[in-house]
Amino acid sequence: MLTVEQKFRMDRIIKMLEVRILANFDFLVCTVSSLADQRVLRSSKRHPIYTVLVDEVGQLTQPQFLLLFTLAPKRVVVAGDHKQLSPLISSFSASMAGLSNSLMEWVELSGYCV
Numbered sequence: 001m002l003t004v005e006q007k008f009r010m011d012r013i014i015k016m017l018e019v020r021i022l023a024n025f026d027f028l029v030c031t032v033s034s035l036a037d038q039r040v041l042r043s044s045k046r047h048p049i050y051t052v053l054v055d056e057v058g059q060l061t062q063p064q065f066l067l068l069f070t071l072a073p074k075r076v077v078v079a080g081d082h083k084q085l086s087p088l089i090s091s092f093s094a095s096m097a098g099l100s101n102s103l104m105e106w107v108e109l110s111g112y113c114v
Helices: 004-023 038-046 062-071 092-099 103-110
Strands: 027-030 051-054 075-078
Touching (some): 004 038, 038 062, 051 062, 062 092, 062 103
Parallel strands (some): 027 051, 051 075
């Protein structure tokens, strides 16, 4: 069993290692759920991420997609099928405001190429 001090020291070491590991990569592959991970956001401020590849982008709402750009990548690659997985919206008013439509669905309905 670790003491409180040992746990604190271990957590600090883990955070330091995570930052070092993330600093060695300029390409990030992530899913929708990992976009807002604080470790990634903190690391991207210290070490630029040049390319972000996001899978299951059909689940992203338009505001969630904008979260990608907090990482300030030079390039964003998206993959996913909005007909397979759609955004999970539990609020009726948010759904009525259009958040149940993914960004990819909006792009397709707008007539832009996907």
